[in-house]
């Protein structure tokens with residue numbers, strides 16, 4: 001009898017542990033499968049909706065697994081102006097773990113991955129929303145290339161980012177240091193996983209708080 005009980009308990013334990021394992025693996029796979037949305041493309045000349053007089057508005061973003069892209073599109077649809085993705089010449093690994101390793105190496109080497117030419121002239125804009133994910137507790141190195149290559153003096157920069165726990169990780173202050181002549185406003189950090197649901201209310205209250 002005792003043996004039977006032990007066997008039944010072992011079988012239940014196997015099912016529970018196996019099930020948990022499957023859930024974890026599924027989650028990892030979900031994360032690996034996250035990708036950019038090809039229907040979200042660059043846009044030019046959306047009617048400006050901000051309370052910023054005739055300022056020319058740009059929303060520019062870097063995103064590899066699609067979360068920041070979604071947030072950028074949401075912001076762009078609310079504020080209008082132009083909308084453009086920052087792309088590197090190099091292609092990052094699509095495998096999540098390989099991407100994590102690659103980004104770590106880039107950070108350790110203080111790399112400046114080359115960017116594809118932007119199809120706009122940054123000089124045309126006064127107010128620039130800039131979005132990126134947190135990679136290894138800071139901006140991806142591609143963002144450092146952007147700030148090295150372009151002059152943001154006298155522009156208003158409004159940062160936003162996605163993350164999985166690090167918040168903004170001091171990156172708004174980093175941007176102000178990289179661009180001392182720009183006016184960097186308070187940014188918006190949103191957890192990447194939260195982008196599966198509508199984040200409009202967070203974006204609206206952030207814009208309201210900024211007075212725009």
Ligand SMILES: Cc1cc2nc3c(=O)[nH]c(=O)nc-3n(C[C@H](O)[C@H](O)[C@H](O)COP(=O)(O)O)c2cc1C
Pocket residue numbers: 062063064065066067068069099100101103104132133134135136137138162163164165166167191192193
């Ligand atoms: C290479 C890499 C490094 C990451 N490092 C961090 C980190 O340090 N802190 C954090 O909160 N999230 C980290 N994340 C999670 C991302 O910030 C989060 O998934 C983000 O929403 C991804 O944005 P994307 O989908 O626009 O590429 C990292 C993700 C990757 C791929």
